[in-house]
Amino acid sequence: MRIDIADRDRAFRDEVRAFIRERLPQDVRDKVRDGSLLTRDDVVDWMRAVSERGWMCPNWPETAGGPGWTPSQRFIFEEESYLACAPAPVPFGPQMVGPVLLAFGTEEQKARHLPGILSSGTIWCQGYSEPNSGSDLASLGCRAVRDGDHYIVNGRKIWTTNADWADWCFALVRTDNSGKKQDGISVLLIDMSLPGVTVRPIERFSRMSDFNEVIFEDVRVPVSERVYDEGKGWTCAKYLLGHERSGTAGVGLCRQRLDRLEEIDDGRDPEFSRRIAETGAALEDLRWSFLRMVAAKEADDEIGPEASLLKIRGTEIQQDVMELLMEAQGYFAHPFIERALAQGWNEPPVGPSEAAGATAFYFDWRKASIYGGSNEIQRNIIAKAVLGL
Amino acid sequence: MDFDYSEDQQLLHESVQRFVRENYSFEARRQLVATEQGWSDAHWAQFAELGWLGIPFPEEHGGLGMSGVETMVVMEAIGNGLVAEPYLSTVVMGGGAVAAAGSDEQKAEILPAVAEGKCKLxxxxxxxxxxxxxxxxxxxxxxxxxxxxxxxxxxxxxxxxxxxxxxxxxxxxxxxxxxxxxxxxxxxxxxxxxxxxxxxxxxxxxxxxxxxxxxxxxxxxxxxxGLPAVEEVVDRAIAAVSAEAVGLMGTLNDMTLEYLKTREQFGQPIGRFQVLQHRMVDMFIAHEEAKSMAMMAAMRIDEEDADARKKAMSAAKVQIGKSARFVGQQSIQLHGGIGMTDEYAAGHYFKRLTMIDRSFGDNDYHLRRYAAL
Structure with missing residues (x-):
C-alpha cells in the first residue's frame, strides 16, 4: 500500500489542462462556473472536441477506440474537466450503450453504433423508468410485439434525461410477460426520429428542464436493433450496474463548486466557514473512497456494491454543496429571473453572477438522491448483497 | 497509487491479527484491564520479539524503518481486539517524538531500548x-x-x-x-x-x-x-488512532450484524426490518468512509510539507470522529438492552471509540484547523 503520483500522471494532468485551455470556449466555461443552463450545442460541441482528441470513451478497450488510459488517468481526466468548468458529456452513449454493445452486441451492431458514439456524432438517451415502474424497474410494461422483422413498440418512458437532445434511445422493453418479471425484458436501440416517437419535456420545479417523457406509439423497430437475446435485457441492465465506473460520484463537480464557495466565503461568518470545511473534509473522504474502490482497480474488474455506497455518499455530498452555495448568496438566493439562466441573456446579473444558478441548482439537485436507483434502493442493495440481511 | 498490501505488509497483518485472535478474547481483555497495571508484560515482550515495537524507527536505531502503513496495520488490529498495551503512547508518540526531534545520540540511546521492550515512553x-x-x-x-x-x-x-x-x-x-x-x-x-x-x-x-x-x-x-515536533507527533497519533478506530468499528459492526441476524422479535430476525437494515447500511458506510481516511492518513503522514500533512490529518480526524460516534451509538441502539450491559463487548468498543474522539482534537478543533490551512 503506497501513495505515489507517477511522473506519467503529472505529465498527463498537464496535457489535459492544456487541451481544455485550448479547446473550451470562455463563454461555455463561464456558464458552467455560474451554473447557467447549457444548450445542446454547448455540450455537444465540447463532446466533439473531446472526441477529436480520442478521449470520449475512456473506459472502452483500446481495440474498440478507447484511449488506453490507466484508472488513475481516467480519474484525472474527469477531475480536471470539472475543475476547468468543462460541460459534463451526455453519458449514455460512451458510458452505457457502448460498454453494453461491446459486451453483448453483434459485430454489425457495433459497426453501426460505436463510431457515432466515439465521434459524438450521435447522442443517446436511456429509456428505463416508466410512470408505474420507478424503483421497481423490473415491473416495466412498455410493450414490444414481434411483427416479422420488426418489433412494434407501445408505451411510455419517463424522467428520460436528454431525450430532447438524443438521436437514439437505449430502451428496456417487455417482450414477454408470462413469467418472472425480470424475464421477458429486452433491450432495443430505438431511433428517435422514427414515426410514433414523441418527446415531451417535463418541467421541474427548479425550472431547469432536461428530463422528458418519451411516448412510443406503434413504433416499428427493426429486430436487428435488439441487443442480446430476446428476454435477456435484464442481464444487460445488471451488467451496466456492475460496470458503471466512469462516474466519479461527483467528486470533480463538488470540488469545483467548493472551490467557488471558498472564493466567495469572506470568513466573516466562522460558522459558515466551518460548514464549508466540514463538507470539504467529507469530499476528501469521498475522493479517497473512490480512488480505493474504483480507480485503483483494473479496468475489467467488476465494481460491486461499492458503487451503491459511492452513489449514496456522492449524491448526499453533492446536495450539501449545492445547499451551501445557495446559502452563501444570502438574500440574493431570492431573485429568480428565468431568462438569466438561459442562452443570450446579457443584462447585468442581480447580485453575484452565480446567485440565480445557485438557487436553481439547489432545488434541481434534490433529484440526485432519487435518480439512478434512489438512495433507499441503494441501501437495499447493500443490505442484501454485502450484509446478507 | 496502490491500495493493496505488499507481501511484507500482508505478513505483518496476519501476524498481528493472529496475536489478537489468540490473546484477546473479550473475557481475557476484561480481566486484564481490571488488574492494577491494566496490561500485560508478557504481551509487551511478545510485541518486542515480533519487532512491532520498532516498526517506525530507522534501522540504524534498532527499528524496522517502515512507513505509516505498517503502523496502520498494527493499530487496526489493536482496535479489532481492544488491545490495552501502551503501544500508542510508547511507540507512536514517545518514540515518534524522539525520532522527530532527538539528536543522533538520543535516538541511539532510546529507540533501540524501546524496540527491545526495555523502555516505555x-x-x-x-x-x-x-x-x-x-x-x-x-x-x-x-x-x-x-x-x-x-x-x-x-x-x-x-x-x-x-x-x-x-x-x-x-x-x-x-x-x-x-x-x-x-x-x-x-x-x-x-x-x-x-x-x-x-x-x-x-x-x-x-x-x-x-x-x-x-x-x-x-x-x-x-x-x-519545539512546536513543529509536537504537531508532528500529534498528527502521527491521529493517523494511528484513525486506524485503531477502523479496527474498533469493524469488530463492532460485525457484532451488530450478527445480532441482527440472530435476535428474533415479532417472529423473525430483527434484521428483516428495513428500518434496521438501512441503519446497518449506514453503519457499514461510516466504517468504509473511515477506512478510506485511515488509509489516506497512513499514506500521507510521512509527507514533508507540514501544512499539507496537517490538513490531511484534520480531514481524517473529522471523518473518524463522525463515523466513530455514529457506529458507536447505533451499535448500542441496535443491540437494545444487552448492549447496555458491562458483560457484553459492544459498550467497551463504544467507550474506546468515544475516547478517541476526545483525543488529539475533536471535530470542532479539526474543522477550524482544516478551514484555516
Missing part, C-alpha cells in the same frame, strides 16, 4: 487550561547549571503510570499561548520533583497527571522551536 503535551491547543503551554523550564529545571503540570498523559521516560513540552520563552518558545524535554521517571498520579480512563486504559517541581530535563530538539 509517554508524551506529556496536554495541560488543563489548553483543551486541544498544542501551543497553550504553561509548564516552565528554566536554565540552571548548564541544564534545565521544569515546573508545572501536565494532564491526561496516556501511558504515564508505566512510563520509564517522559517527553514533556515546556515553555522556555514567550507567553503561554505563543507558538514560539516551546521546547521538548526528556524527563526520567525517577527525576527529582516529578510525581505521577495514575488512574484508569473511561475506556479501561491508563493515564496520569504529572506534577513537576524543579525537575531536571534534557533538551530534545531545538530550544524554543
Amino acid at each position: 509517554a508524551f506529556a503535551f496536554a495541560e488543563r487550561q489548553a483543551r486541544y491547543n498544542l501551543q497553550d503551554v504553561e509548564m516552565r523550564a528554566e536554565a540552571a547549571n548548564g541544564g534545565y529545571r521544569l515546573s508545572g503540570m501536565k494532564s491526561v498523559v496516556f501511558g504515564a503510570p508505566t512510563a520509564d521516560r517522559f517527553v514533556v513540552s515546556a515553555r522556555t520563552a514567550g507567553g503561554s499561548r505563543d507558538a514560539d518558545g516551546i521546547t521538548l524535554f526528556l524527563v526520567d521517571k525517577e527525576a527529582a520533583g516529578l510525581s505521577v498520579r495514575g488512574y484508569p480512563t473511561a475506556d479501561g486504559l491508563r493515564a496520569g497527571e504529572l506534577t513537576l517541581d524543579g525537575t531536571p530535563g534534557d533538551v530534545l530538539g531545538e530550544v524554543d522551536g
Whole structure:
C-alpha cells in the first residue's frame, strides 16, 4: 500500500489542462462556473472536441477506440474537466450503450453504433423508468410485439434525461410477460426520429428542464436493433450496474463548486466557514473512497456494491454543496429571473453572477438522491448483497 | 497509487491479527484491564520479539524503518481486539517524538531500548487550561547549571503510570499561548520533583497527571522551536488512532450484524426490518468512509510539507470522529438492552471509540484547523 503520483500522471494532468485551455470556449466555461443552463450545442460541441482528441470513451478497450488510459488517468481526466468548468458529456452513449454493445452486441451492431458514439456524432438517451415502474424497474410494461422483422413498440418512458437532445434511445422493453418479471425484458436501440416517437419535456420545479417523457406509439423497430437475446435485457441492465465506473460520484463537480464557495466565503461568518470545511473534509473522504474502490482497480474488474455506497455518499455530498452555495448568496438566493439562466441573456446579473444558478441548482439537485436507483434502493442493495440481511 | 498490501505488509497483518485472535478474547481483555497495571508484560515482550515495537524507527536505531502503513496495520488490529498495551503512547508518540526531534545520540540511546521492550515512553503535551491547543503551554523550564529545571503540570498523559521516560513540552520563552518558545524535554521517571498520579480512563486504559517541581530535563530538539515536533507527533497519533478506530468499528459492526441476524422479535430476525437494515447500511458506510481516511492518513503522514500533512490529518480526524460516534451509538441502539450491559463487548468498543474522539482534537478543533490551512 503506497501513495505515489507517477511522473506519467503529472505529465498527463498537464496535457489535459492544456487541451481544455485550448479547446473550451470562455463563454461555455463561464456558464458552467455560474451554473447557467447549457444548450445542446454547448455540450455537444465540447463532446466533439473531446472526441477529436480520442478521449470520449475512456473506459472502452483500446481495440474498440478507447484511449488506453490507466484508472488513475481516467480519474484525472474527469477531475480536471470539472475543475476547468468543462460541460459534463451526455453519458449514455460512451458510458452505457457502448460498454453494453461491446459486451453483448453483434459485430454489425457495433459497426453501426460505436463510431457515432466515439465521434459524438450521435447522442443517446436511456429509456428505463416508466410512470408505474420507478424503483421497481423490473415491473416495466412498455410493450414490444414481434411483427416479422420488426418489433412494434407501445408505451411510455419517463424522467428520460436528454431525450430532447438524443438521436437514439437505449430502451428496456417487455417482450414477454408470462413469467418472472425480470424475464421477458429486452433491450432495443430505438431511433428517435422514427414515426410514433414523441418527446415531451417535463418541467421541474427548479425550472431547469432536461428530463422528458418519451411516448412510443406503434413504433416499428427493426429486430436487428435488439441487443442480446430476446428476454435477456435484464442481464444487460445488471451488467451496466456492475460496470458503471466512469462516474466519479461527483467528486470533480463538488470540488469545483467548493472551490467557488471558498472564493466567495469572506470568513466573516466562522460558522459558515466551518460548514464549508466540514463538507470539504467529507469530499476528501469521498475522493479517497473512490480512488480505493474504483480507480485503483483494473479496468475489467467488476465494481460491486461499492458503487451503491459511492452513489449514496456522492449524491448526499453533492446536495450539501449545492445547499451551501445557495446559502452563501444570502438574500440574493431570492431573485429568480428565468431568462438569466438561459442562452443570450446579457443584462447585468442581480447580485453575484452565480446567485440565480445557485438557487436553481439547489432545488434541481434534490433529484440526485432519487435518480439512478434512489438512495433507499441503494441501501437495499447493500443490505442484501454485502450484509446478507 | 496502490491500495493493496505488499507481501511484507500482508505478513505483518496476519501476524498481528493472529496475536489478537489468540490473546484477546473479550473475557481475557476484561480481566486484564481490571488488574492494577491494566496490561500485560508478557504481551509487551511478545510485541518486542515480533519487532512491532520498532516498526517506525530507522534501522540504524534498532527499528524496522517502515512507513505509516505498517503502523496502520498494527493499530487496526489493536482496535479489532481492544488491545490495552501502551503501544500508542510508547511507540507512536514517545518514540515518534524522539525520532522527530532527538539528536543522533538520543535516538541511539532510546529507540533501540524501546524496540527491545526495555523502555516505555509517554508524551506529556496536554495541560488543563489548553483543551486541544498544542501551543497553550504553561509548564516552565528554566536554565540552571548548564541544564534545565521544569515546573508545572501536565494532564491526561496516556501511558504515564508505566512510563520509564517522559517527553514533556515546556515553555522556555514567550507567553503561554505563543507558538514560539516551546521546547521538548526528556524527563526520567525517577527525576527529582516529578510525581505521577495514575488512574484508569473511561475506556479501561491508563493515564496520569504529572506534577513537576524543579525537575531536571534534557533538551530534545531545538530550544524554543519545539512546536513543529509536537504537531508532528500529534498528527502521527491521529493517523494511528484513525486506524485503531477502523479496527474498533469493524469488530463492532460485525457484532451488530450478527445480532441482527440472530435476535428474533415479532417472529423473525430483527434484521428483516428495513428500518434496521438501512441503519446497518449506514453503519457499514461510516466504517468504509473511515477506512478510506485511515488509509489516506497512513499514506500521507510521512509527507514533508507540514501544512499539507496537517490538513490531511484534520480531514481524517473529522471523518473518524463522525463515523466513530455514529457506529458507536447505533451499535448500542441496535443491540437494545444487552448492549447496555458491562458483560457484553459492544459498550467497551463504544467507550474506546468515544475516547478517541476526545483525543488529539475533536471535530470542532479539526474543522477550524482544516478551514484555516
